[in-house]
Amino acid sequence: MTDGDAAEAEAAPRIEADGDADVSARAKPLPRQLPIVRDESNLIPARMVNEVLYCERLMYLERVQGEWGENEFTVDGQGVHRKVNEEGKPLRQTGEATADDERREKDDSEPYVARSVWLSSEKLGITAKLDLVEVDGGAVVPVEYKRGSKPDMPEGAYLPELAQVCAQVLLLREHGYSCDHGEIYYAKDRRRVPIAINDSLIARTLEAVVRIRELCAEGVLPPPLDDSPKCNGCSLVGICLPDETRALANVPVDVPDVDDDPVFELGEDPWGLGGGLERPVRRLFPARDDKLPVYVQAQGAMVRLDGERLIVQSSGETAKETRLSNTSHLALFGNVHVTTPVIRRLMDRGIPLLFFTYGGWFTGQTTSHDSKNVELRLAQYAATQDKNRCLVLARGFVASKILNCRTLLRRNHVNPDPVALSELKHLTRKARHADNIETLLGIEGTAARRYFGEFAGMLKGDAIEAFDLDGRNRRPPRDPINALLSFCYSLLAKEVSMAVRAVGLDGMLGFYHQPHFGRPSLALDLMEEFRPVLADSTVIGALNNGVIQSSDFIRAAGSVALTQPARKRLILNFERRMDQLVTHPVFDYRISYRRVLEVQARLLSRLLLGEIAHYPEFRVR
Ligand code: SF4
Incomplete structure (x- = not known):
């Protein structure tokens, strides 16, 4: 639940913090208490062997943190497996007696195919669900189904797939079957490729099993691959953020002072990342959501x-x-x-x-169950108990909000007041250096009064005569502009709440906003810097373009509300804004604002898990 109101955030009690805050909000390692794998038997699925050889981070994200992402390849792969896993004969045990000896003799002599065969071995420490096993006389051959085509290489497959098949062969041998090789069926080529099992492959497969146990026991998310083409096809790329995480992991802990930063005037990132990345950050996920x-x-x-x-x-x-x-x-x-x-x-x-x-x-x-990423929520709970880390994050949220308000005035005000701009810049600086959350609260309130005092100057044309704003008011809003602002803040709270939930964070526990019954404190924290950029700009655009007019309001008992048709038009404008492409100020690629919210929430999770030292605030240029 949320109040969805800007002034609500201004008035809400905040988490207390005092003393000098460490400039870094980087997480300290958590004590390792989680189960190493989700399978109670502690057996390693052969599929995990494939994953760890493809990318250790991928394996950890999926199997330890419970993350899952879909892309065209995973959907295609599920289709291929749906077909092969259709019902078939079970795999008979070696030497299994059937109804009578005569029939058994006949059964054993006839080739057959078993599907979805589940085998486990305590000795190997492996378990696997084999797509298909062909039985001919005394010999069996596991066939692993893969989407796509056979790679152009003599082994017939890359190491991750070879090791997965090898694990299946080892399991069959362990259960007493005679199995000298495996096969991979490539669905796109409709072609089966034999996979030779030699000592070297067996050693690599068993080493991978050991490595999985090490990674799970360490409880540390492995770093992303470095500029790897593998990330292009990885379904977890939007969760992993490999290039973004690598770029931010290299940022020094000390943040330059605002006064020393020549680009701060323009609202660019204070660490000079935008122009100073070692190499461009690839945008490896779609720029916007088609849905x-x-x-x-x-x-x-x-x-x-x-x-x-x-x-x-x-x-x-x-x-x-x-x-x-x-x-x-x-x-x-x-x-x-x-x-x-x-x-x-x-x-x-x-x-x-x-x-x-x-x-x-x-x-x-x-939504369905909360995210399985328990590690992340534990890290969040630990961070919210650390007053200094809360203060570092809160300073950034408030400073960026004030700076974005200032940028909106600079861009849209008919005649921006240099004194107001100067004061807002000064308040940004004060927010950056606030000693405690109470002080920050006061700074935010002062900045809001100064900003909303200039707000009406951003109106143009007929809107100047039709609308006026005498400061921010709410509960209920007493004038049309405040009614519009409150509604858009509510829509924004919805968007940020969805992003926070999708990432697996607990939306009710924030760093700046005090936990309070029904208050999505974390969403309120994260939306601070986006209020002017997404909500206020939607309102200004709707008024200046005549989308909303003075006749679109119902006035009763001192309060003002939008009519239903006008609300529909405002929602459309807000959605257009969410879908608009923007250049990310740190990574310099273009994505929709809706994607920006998701990326920011993911980066907060990277910070909480200790992968990066700073939350890269979103500041419009
Ligand atoms: S995006 Fe790249 S680094 Fe991240 S999990 Fe996937 S393959 Fe690994």
Whole structure:
């Protein structure tokens, strides 16, 4: 749940901290208490052998932290395996007696194929589900199905796949079968390739098993591969952020003082990363999400499921149909009904379901189980108990927010007041050096009053006459601009809450905002620097472009609210802003603002896990 209101953040009690804060918020290693693998038997799946030889970080992210990502290759691979895992005969044990000896003799002499054969060996410490095993007389051959084509190499496959097949062969031998080689079926070529099993491959396979146990026992996420082409096809690339993590891991712990930083005036990163990266950071994930959100505002509307489509019905008629595969999230305002099958399917697909009051108050979200990344949440809980680390992060959130407010004024104000700009810069500097959270709270409040005092100067054309803003007010908003701001902050809180949840962080526990019943403190922390960039700019654009007019408001008992049609137009404008491409100020690649939120949340997780020393605040140029 959230208040979704900028001034709420200004007034909210914060986590107390005092004393000098260490300039680095880097995590200290946590005591190792987690199980080394999720399989209670402690056996290593052959698939893990493949993963660790491909990339140790990939194995750790998937198997220890429970991360999972899909891309075209994983979806394709699942399709290939669905076919091969269709029902087939079970693998008969060696020497297994059937109904009578005569039939057994006949059975053993006829070739057959067993599918989805699950074998384990305590001695080898390995377990595997074999796609297919061909049995002919006394000999068996495991066949591993792979999407794609055979690589152009004499071994018939890369080492990770060779070792995976080798593990299967070892398991079959351990269970008494005669097995001298394995095979890989390449689905794209429709071609089977024999895999020779020699001593060298066996040694590499068993070494990989040992290495997996070492990595799990160490409990430290291995570093990303260095500029590797493997990352291009990795489904975890958006989670791992290999180039970004490497770039930030090299940043010195000491941050230059604002006064010494020539680019600070422009709001660029204070560490000079933007122009000083050792090499360009590759954008290895899509620049924007192709899926679209669905908002339902009509009171009494019903959302139900029809196959793979969401159907929104209002007043007995179908108002909207959308495919689940095209839906990023479903947001419901007020009295909207949703069927249990819809909720279950959304949870199955990892599509967030978000609830708002009729007035636009963001009240919470429904998703499937929390992330399996327990390590990350433990690191977050530990960090929030460290007052200095909280202060370091809080300083950055507030300083960047003030700086972004200042940039918005510089860009949009008809005649920006140099005194106001100077004061905001001064307050940014004070925020950067605040001794404690209470002081920071006061600085933020002063900056907000100065900024909102200049806000009306960013209006143009008819909006100048039609709208006025006398400072920020809320609960309820008493003028149209405050009503618009409150609604957009609520939408922004929803976006950041989704990003935080997707990363696996606990949204209720922040560093700047005090835990409070129903308050998504971490989302409020992270959204500080984005309030001017995403919410305020949406409001200014909607007013200056005539999207919202003075007739779009309902005034009652001293409060002001948007009409439903106007809210729809504002949501559209906000969504356009979220989808807009922007150059990331640190990494210098272009991604949508929605992706930026996800990247920032992921980088916060990298900080909490000790991989990077600083949270790279997002400052617009
Ligand atoms: S993106 Fe690269 S470094 Fe990260 S897990 Fe994948 S292969 Fe490994």
